[in-house]
Amino acid sequence: MAARSAAAQSPDPLIVEPQPWAQGLGDGVDVTPYGLPIRFEQDVVRRNVPWLTADTISSINFTPIHALDGTITPQGCAFERHHSGAIELSKQDYRLMVNGLVDRPLVFTYADLERFPRENHVYFCECAANSGMEWAGAQLNGAQFTHGMIHNMEYTGVPLRLLLEEAGYDPAGKWVYVEGADASSNGRSIPMDKALDDVLVAFKANGEALRKEHGYPVRLVVPGWEGNLWVKWLRRIEVTDAPVESREETSKYTDTLADGSSRKWTWAMDAKSVITAPSPQSPVPHEAGPLVITGLAWSGRGAITRVDVSTDGGASWQTARLAQKGTPMALSRFYLDVQWDGTEMLLQSRAMDDTGYVQPTKTQLRAVRGLNSVYHNNGIQTWWLHADGSVENVEVS
Amino acid sequence: MAARSAAAQSPDPLIVEPQPWAQGLGDGVDVTPYGLPIRFEQDVVRRNVPWLTADTISSINFTPIHALDGTITPQGCAFERHHSGAIELSKQDYRLMVNGLVDRPLVFTYADLERFPRENHVYFCECAANSGMEWAGAQLNGAQFTHGMIHNMEYTGVPLRLLLEEAGYDPAGKWVYVEGADASSNGRSIPMDKALDDVLVAFKANGEALRKEHGYPVRLVVPGWEGNLWVKWLRRIEVTDAPVESREETSKYTDTLADGSSRKWTWAMDAKSVITAPSPQSPVPHEAGPLVITGLAWSGRGAITRVDVSTDGGASWQTARLAQKGTPMALSRFYLDVQWDGTEMLLQSRAMDDTGYVQPTKTQLRAVRGLNSVYHNNGIQTWWLHADGSVENVEVS
Amino acid sequence: APFGLGRAALPEEIAAWDVDVLPDGRGLPEGQGNVLTGEAIFTDKCAACHGDFAEGRGNWPALAGGQDMLADADPVKTVGSYWPHLSTSFDYIRRSMPYGDAGTLTADEVYALVAYILYSNDLVAEEFTLSKNNFAAVQMPNADGFLRDDRDTMELPRWQVAPCMEDCKESVNVTMRALSLDVTPKDAAPATVPQQTPVANVEPASEP
Amino acid sequence: APFGLGRAALPEEIAAWDVDVLPDGRGLPEGQGNVLTGEAIFTDKCAACHGDFAEGRGNWPALAGGQDMLADADPVKTVGSYWPHLSTSFDYIRRSMPYGDAGTLTADEVYALVAYILYSNDLVAEEFTLSKNNFAAVQMPNADGFLRDDRDTMELPRWQVAPCMEDCKESVNVTMRALSLDVTPKDAAPATVPQQTPVANVEPASEP
Ligand code: HEC
Ligand code: HEC
Ligand SMILES: [Ca+2]
Ligand SMILES: [Ca+2]
Ligand SMILES: [Ca+2]
Ligand SMILES: [Ca+2]
Ligand SMILES: [Ca+2]
Ligand SMILES: [Ca+2]
Ligand SMILES: [Co+2]
Ligand SMILES: [Co+2]
Structure with a gap:
């Protein structure tokens, strides 16, 4: 065991001298209606890696996990991944369509969603590409960059199952195609079993509204499965008899093996x-x-x-x-x-x-x-x- | 059950017309290294009640619980209560003294604290005065104002017990006096049993550093007990044989009954x-x-x-x-x-x-x-x- | 010690921070001060907030008055009427007042200010000098006014009972409405509220 | 329906949003377009990012090339070399490209662009016209290149085993160091890092 540090040679001025914070007055309760971290923590922020992508709009940044503790990720520094940028979509302008193999194709407003029974769960969201740069070997010198495409929040939302039931889904529909309102639309096909199991149509994270960059006002939460499935700015849910094989599930988010064949539908994130x-x-x-x-x-x-x-x-x-x-x-x-x-x-x-x-x-x-x-x-x-x-x-x- | 809303008479332009967010590009991943809520949520903020106190510096504000869901309170909108304002104290300037009935009075730096074993727990912090204005009857028209002196976060910190053991506390010390570095010092006496049980010397909340207004860099977490005991900017812990009977535990945070006698040491927050x-x-x-x-x-x-x-x-x-x-x-x-x-x-x-x-x-x-x-x-x-x-x-x- | 972390606190450091004063007078520094000296300092450094006679000003705390009314409606709680220990005044004033310039008073000044506050509360005569030696002799009117939290015996047996689920009340009437008081900050008020008649008069309660 | 929430979606609304195209061609609109028309549109609206011949430019994606190298080191994955279904190109281009001005292409323009990308990949001749009718007939080189996730059978049996706790390795050597590559953003680099010799050569991997 290390010896305790020696006693100070002379009294510490921070203790024996009067300090401004112990004499004067600090900020009042009207100073920060919504607060940010203190300026000393300005390094605890999301960072991106400029060389990784052609521009910052279809790109990713990284949670500063090296500086966090506990398990909850504050929304303000939780990583972002966009395919055509973080869009601004108000609750008033928000619409969610459920169509396809259903008895009743429906359109919901944001207010409609708040009338369904809600659940709360803490889940991690990890980009399938997290640590991806490290396939080639040790590359980036920091846990933020090697493992920071992850966050962990308490979500509040409506089980996707309830919306599917509301529309009267056809049991012949083995897949659910989900897409967002942004230009990329980021469409993905999810097997019906998962859709009925634990997927949430979420509107709050860590108690408050989703942030713009995390899909305000509504995103999908697909527990344990790769982040690309967690469609942001969710605008449409279609019950289908087959996967769409969209760009995000063929060109991207597939895994090429040594023989040149590729795995598809690798949804679960390994331990x-x-x-x-x-x-x-x-x-x-x-x-x-x-x-x-x-x-x-x-x-x-x-x-x-x-x-x-x-x-x-x-x-x-x-x-x-x-x-x-x-x-x-x-x-x-x-x-x-x-x-x-x-x-x-x-x-x-x-x-x-x-x-x-x-x-x-x-x-x-x-x-x-x-x-x-x-x-x-x-x-x-x-x-x-x-x-x-x-x-x-x-x-x- | 209510009838489903009638089908729209004409197609909703938000669906059938091209929308800017579905055509153009949104924000890139370098736009908000540390994000804030979207502008549409600008009402979901802490609010204070100007008539309640002489100034905003020794005052309180309220968590917007009416607009939150789930259980975690984001630090940015978690209520604040200061007795002489929220002070700015860096980790470099931070010192924590443990003295009194101990074998070895000690001084810790912030870095020292990070070398002790840590725990993580989600706890609520409720001001003893929460709903206090309602004793006189229905007064404030909003859950934020009647019940918003509460927040709930995941704390990371060192058990107070470990610091007391480090200094070698005397079993004759039945009390622990704790005080902060601000001008109010907000000193409180805590019975040794509680101090050894579940009290944390915390430095993170919801994964990241405590905010300035919540006691950065170090505050006490006293699970289940009134918020006034959760000393912010914690600077000193003294083992004593008797309570100090400080201003915060006599003039304030005591409860006067109908016969004019007053309860003291009403620490636990009732269900x-x-x-x-x-x-x-x-x-x-x-x-x-x-x-x-x-x-x-x-x-x-x-x-x-x-x-x-x-x-x-x-x-x-x-x-x-x-x-x-x-x-x-x-x-x-x-x-x-x-x-x-x-x-x-x-x-x-x-x-x-x-x-x-x-x-x-x-x-x-x-x-x-x-x-x-x-x-x-x-x-x-x-x-x-x-x-x-x-x-x-x-x-x- | 199990971890060997931290360093020994020096005596000067302990002296600088360990300034709390206990009810039995432990922690009091040497010194003294009389009412008239205290009055002068109070007028200079305190009266702007607490009033010339420590009676309070606006929403700033009153430090004098209110005696013998703790059982009345809305009692005025001051150093004189409420505080059980004189040590608390010395401790608090020395470390926290004057507000905005805390920690600047000498021990003698604090003795004098406490003497003046006692005088403002009619607890000592104008000639009184307070010192470390006679501190313990001062009688605080509400010294016996505090009992240890007795919720465990007074309340828990009442509330730890099976909750009623049906027919719990004969009738329910609205007896009080926050809207009739109208003290909610305007910027936070809901968009539309119904127009109805006030039901009862209510009042702002004291600070948190 | 249990809750009765929402409203019926109108056919025009479904038509506006339900634009996905499936591998079997369901969802394709009426229309057609040929390689030369596609080349002109591509030059105008796409080549700035994707290159004149869809070969990619800088970090912007290549849409052509890379065929028959999926088993080589660092394969170039494009519409021609990698994509199993032609439907994916139509679907994606129609809804998401051109980047920054998505959703502005007519069905005929998309057919023409897809025809041009096929041509750039040497998959059709310069005279080729793509239409709803002949869409399904186009052979994609890597159509059979995908298998369903087989981690459950290929990997789980290997990893679901009791972990070694002692003497798990004979020796441990550092084989690669990120510092020698030096691609970490500078503003986030730790304050002090030791000066040591590079161990191995590494390379930036592809985008997330
Ligand atoms: C600028 C305004 C201001 C000045 C000047 C000021 N005070 Fe105060 N005083 C306050 C406020 C505000 C509080 C309550 C602080 C809190 O909420 O914790 C207070 C609290 C007190 C209390 C405790 C009151 C209670 O009921 O708990 C005492 C005693 C006191 N002051 C004495 C003094 C003395 C003595 C001086 C001068 C040396 C002084 N004050 C100067 C604003 C002031
Ligand atoms: C301003 C730059 C830009 C322009 C102009 C542009 N693209 Fe793209 N394109 C991109 C980017 C960036 C991506 C990747 C988007 C992402 O990450 O999701 C992309 C992706 C694609 C892809 C998918 C590539 C893959 O491997 O998954 C296709 C196909 C494509 N574009 C076709 C087109 C066509 C056709 C046009 C013109 C009509 C066009 N693009 C115009 C920037 C551009
Ligand atoms: Ca002491
Ligand atoms: Ca009252
Ligand atoms: Ca209504
Ligand atoms: Ca479809
Ligand atoms: Ca490689
Ligand atoms: Ca060292
Ligand atoms: Co995958
Ligand atoms: Co209490």
């Missing part, structure tokens, strides 16, 4: 985890001694049951502490409280879910999928913590 | 609930037919187990649906999905917790406490819903 601190953007600011290793774990197939942490690049593992019992399709926070000896470590985390799935290594994944994947990289991440406290993104044998 | 919609600021925008009645329930003594709703001013009750199983000292959301016949209703909700406590009526409360109370008004709230959909705050016999 995954990442250490958020220490990490390249969250170096260790202290010497040897007590160190909190923390991170996030999640699974699209159910609840996280266990997370292991390795400090030696996967040679040996210790089971971390889950902050709370895992719940289905939601982020879990884990902690491992260690005594750091001040020497370098190769940090890894490994998630397990209630189906018994154990997060694989990148090597294991590449052995099955080859090297041409873009999406669904849930391989174990390695951070190299150096003796000086700095951390870098590496891969290990 | 309580309120219908958030319909409510005066959330009138019913539609005719007869399906109507969602929703609200919040909480208890400082444990978890909410049940909420009943009355539509006839308390003559009869129906058990509402809890969105999720209640958890200790956290908000629960309830829903009652009704078929409104379009006539007036007197809406009430009644919370029950896992101690078997049933939320009393205001009449029952006044019978025990008299008419001079300021704090701890957990009486059943009545909203009068009129046939035109408007709602007002009333009391009933």
Whole structure:
């Protein structure tokens, strides 16, 4: 164990001198009707990677997971992915159509939706491309960039099932096609079983209205499944007998294997985890001694049951502490409280879910999928913590 | 049941005409590194009541609970209560002292705190004065004003117990005095049992740093107990053999009964609930037919187990649906999905917790406490819903 | 200690922050001050908010008056009428007042201000000098006015009962309406409210 | 219907929004367009981003090329090399392109553009005219290239096993370092990073 820091040589002026905040008056309760983070936290923001896409409008940014703790993601810094930009659509201008293989094609206003029974659930939303840049190897030096295409919010919405029942869906309709009001429309086909199971037509996240960039006023929530299915600015739901095979489910969000064939309909997000601190953007600011290793774990197939942490690049593992019992399709926070000896470590985390799935290594994944994947990289991440406290993104044998 | 709205006479231009949001491009991912609500939601903000206090600096504002759903309160609109304003205190300037009946008086930096084991919990924070203006009768026309001195967040922090153990607290110290770095210091005495039980020294709320107005960088979290104990900008923790009987625990936050004697140390927040919609600021925008009645329930003594709703001013009750199983000292959301016949209703909700406590009526409360109370008004709230959909705050016999 | 974190607090540091004063007088600094000195300081630094005689001004707190009315409707609660311990005044004034310039008063000034507030409450004579030594001797009128939270015995047995579900009331009448009081901030009022007759008179309650 | 909410959708409304085109051609409007017409429109409205020959420009997507290289390293995935159904091009272009001015193309223009993209991919001759009638006859090279998600059978049995806890590896070596690639946005880079030698060459991967 590290020795406690020596007593200060002389009294700390921050304690023994009068300080302005202890003498004067701060802000009144009328100063920020809607508040933002304090200016000292200005680095805790979404960031994008300019070289990744042709422009910022059909692009993505990243949640600053390296600087967050707990499990809830504030909407203000929750990652965004748009295919034709974040549009502005008012509740008054909002319409939702349900058509196709239904008894009664219907149009709903926003106010209509608020009259259906609602549910509340915390779910993660992960872009299928999260960690995608890392298929080629260690590329981006920060958990925000390698694993930040994820957020986790408490959603309030109407079960999609209720809207399908309202229109009288035909049991011959095996698929539900959903699309948004933006120019991309981002159409996706969802099997009817999932649509009737746990999909929500959501209008609130973390208690308040969805933000513009997350689909205000209404988005789809598709628990455990890739974020591209979570259609924003939802405008139409069509019951069909076949998938539409839209651009988003053929050209994109398919997974090309080593032999050149490609998987389609890879909806579920595999169990995954990442250490958020220490990490390249969250170096260790202290010497040897007590160190909190923390991170996030999640699974699209159910609840996280266990997370292991390795400090030696996967040679040996210790089971971390889950902050709370895992719940289905939601982020879990884990902690491992260690005594750091001040020497370098190769940090890894490994998630397990209630189906018994154990997060694989990148090597294991590449052995099955080859090297041409873009999406669904849930391989174990390695951070190299150096003796000086700095951390870098590496891969290990 | 209401008849479905008639089909439109002519096609809705919002559907059949091209719309700008479906043609052009929206915002790119670099537009809002940290986002705010869309402009259409500009009414969903904290509000204060100017006549309530001499100035806005020692004052309170109110969470817009009438417009929120789910249970998490976004930090940006979570109520504030300051005694000398919201101060700006950086992590670099932050110091926390533990002294008094301890083996080793200690000073911690912010970075030191991040090296202790952390916990995560969702808890409500309710000002003891919430609904206080209603002791005198129905006064403020909106759930935001009558019940909005509450918020509910996921906190990340270090158990206070660990800091007390670090300093080596003397078992003879039956109390812990806590105070903040602002000019008010807002000192409070907490019994050692509670301090060792579930109190957190918290630095994150809903995943990110505490906001300035909620005590950045460090505040106390005292689950289930009145908000005044949740000291912001926490600077000192002293183990004592007796309560300090500070201004905040004698002049304020005491409860004067009918005979002129006053209760002190009324820490726990009694079980309580309120219908958030319909409510005066959330009138019913539609005719007869399906109507969602929703609200919040909480208890400082444990978890909410049940909420009943009355539509006839308390003559009869129906058990509402809890969105999720209640958890200790956290908000629960309830829903009652009704078929409104379009006539007036007197809406009430009644919370029950896992101690078997049933939320009393205001009449029952006044019978025990008299008419001079300021704090701890957990009486059943009545909203009068009129046939035109408007709602007002009333009391009933 | 299990973690070895933090550093030892220096005595000067503890002295700087550990300034609380307990009901038994522990924590009081050396010093003294009399009513007339206190009056002068009060006029200079306090009266703008609290009134010349500590009687309060507008919505700013009254520090004097209100004695023997705690059982009446809307009692005025002041240092004199309500506060059980004199230590609380010394502690609070020293650390938090004057509002906007806290922590600037010397110990002697605080003794003098507390003496003046006692005088304004008719609790000491004009000649009175307050000091560390005679602090404990001052009698506070409401010293015995506080009892420990007794909700567990007084209230819980009443409320921990099976809730009524049907025929809970003979009749229900509206007895009070917030609209007739009209104190809700206007910008937050609902768009349309019905026109109806006031039912009862109500009043703003005190601050949170 | 249980709730009676919403209103009947009018046929014109359904027609306006229900424009998806399925692989079997359902949803195609009447119309036609040939390669040369398509080339002219493409040059005018598309080539600025996608290149004169639909070969892509900078980071903007290529729509042609890449055939027969899906099993090679870093395959170029285009309408010609990758897309299994021609319907997808019609559907997507009609609703979403040109980027910034979506929904402005007539059915005939979309047929012509799709014909031109087929031509750019060497899948039809310069004289080709695409119409609703011959749409289904076009062969897409990668039509059989997709299989249904088989992770349940291919992967889950491998990963649903007891995790190793001790002596899981003989040795551990760093094989790749992001720092040597240096593609992390600079404003987000950590304050201090150690100076060390690159270990391996890595490359930016494709867009999310
Ligand atoms: C600019 C206005 C202002 C000035 C000047 C001021 N005060 Fe105050 N005082 C306040 C306010 C506001 C409060 C209530 C603060 C709060 O809500 O926590 C208060 C509270 C008090 C209280 C506690 C009242 C109670 O009932 O709890 C005392 C005692 C007090 N002041 C004494 C003084 C003294 C002595 C001075 C001068 C040395 C002084 N004040 C100067 C504004 C002022
Ligand atoms: C201003 C730039 C721009 C113009 C002009 C433009 N496009 Fe695009 N196009 C894009 C972008 C950006 C995307 C990718 C959008 C996304 O990420 O969802 C795209 C995607 C496409 C795709 C799908 C590519 C794939 O691999 O999935 C097709 C097909 C396409 N465009 C055809 C056209 C046609 C035909 C036109 C002209 C009528 C056109 N585009 C004009 C920018 C443009
Ligand atoms: Ca170091
Ligand atoms: Ca009406
Ligand atoms: Ca002390
Ligand atoms: Ca009163
Ligand atoms: Ca269709
Ligand atoms: Ca590659
Ligand atoms: Co997929
Ligand atoms: Co209390």
